[in-house]
């Protein structure tokens with residue numbers, strides 16, 4: 001037997017047959033050529049998302065999460081409004097798509113918002129005994145009892161907050177046209193001077209004008225602010241959510257998130273999505289206007305800032321409390337280690353921007369984006385910016401880059417088509433974004 005193995009291996013080695021040796025060299029040559037080809041492009045492997053090739057050069061010691069942990073694939077992200085939540089959603093869409101995860105998708109673009117979430121708002125929901133979903137992340141108003149009906153027990157719940165003042169500016173500009181409180185006020189300053197005189201809490205979409213975060217977490221934004229109420233709200237959120245991120249410290253948030261989820265670095269690298277720029281005056285020239293000149297005036301005096309904080313006191317308490325716990329988390333993580341990982345994340349983002357994007361990675365107005373399929377949806381009195389893809393990329397690189405910049409609406413359509421191959425194809429018609437009452441569904 002031993003002799004047989006010896007004989008055959010000797011034969012296979014080709015030492016006694018020169019043509020076999022040549023064949024071996026040819027195969028080796030082909031393999032090397034294939035590898036070299038990959039090294040000249042951004043190759044993003046579907047499952048690991050780790051690059052191969054020159055991109056790895058300066059980042060060859062990418063920070064790793066402990067090899068003992070297993071990546072989380074059961075996730076609930078409470079997509080709060082105007083908090084960079086679309087950027088987070090893009091990461092979840094990418095990760096879910098690459099790993100074949102099952103999303104709880106809405107029928108349109110929101111899961112029944114602003115009504116408290118109900119499982120029947122999930123597209124294709126087939127009742128209690130249906131399989132659970134891996135990821136739920138579209139806009140919804142949090143309702144724990146309903147949410148947990150369709151999610152796995154080990155689901156990781158997380159969300160994101162933003163300073164209520166900058167959130168108010170973003171919300172005012174974006175929702176100005178559909179929120180009666182904002183529409184009546186005209187400018188954010190006028191609104192801040194006397195919010196109560198414009199606010200009719202019972203009117204549709206008025207919730208965008210006060211304690212929007214508190215509302216998204218499923219609580220009453222118009223309740224009297226008492227210590228007890230705030231304490232109860234915080235306790236409930238802490239009980240339900242394992243991690244609360246902050247949009248002002250987005251990169252630090254991503255480092256904490258990736259360690260909590262045991263995800264690779266590339267899974268949390270992103271470009272700023274849904275960024276606002278102000279519209280030119282009606283009838284003004286399309287180009288050449290001063291982008292810094294807002295039509296919807298969101299400038300505030302120090303006194304108005306103070307009043308707006310008071311008006312959004314519940315959100316302010318929420319933000320302050322979770323800001324404190326965020327920095328406690330960072331201290332536990334290690335401030336130096338955090339700085340290093342943030343630097344690596346930023347370097348990787350710059351690298352990807354260089355490969356994927358035109359205009360040095362700066363976001364541009366939708367009408368400057370050649371590919372209509374990646375123009376961001378426009379809403380309200382601001383211009384929502386998007387990205388232009390670099391030309392001449394190979395197919396794999398184009399696909400990897402597209403994933404990073406594909407706007408929320410189009411990405412949802414794409415996942416929808418994958419999850420429901422037999423349902424009606426998407427119609428790219430802006431009217432589809434309106435619900436039965438004519439309210440813009442995504443807004």
Ligand SMILES: Nc1ncnc2c1ncn2[C@@H]1O[C@H](COP(=O)(O)OS(=O)(=O)O)[C@@H](OP(=O)(O)O)[C@H]1O
Nearest residue numbers: 081082083084085086087170250272273274275276
């Ligand atoms: N990475 C990162 N870091 C910091 N800020 C970011 C980031 N990504 C998005 N943004 C800002 O978030 C605002 C959009 O928030 P959302 O995507 O949650 O809006 S929406 O409710 O889904 O319409 C929007 O804010 P404004 O530009 O002030 O409106 C974005 O610029």
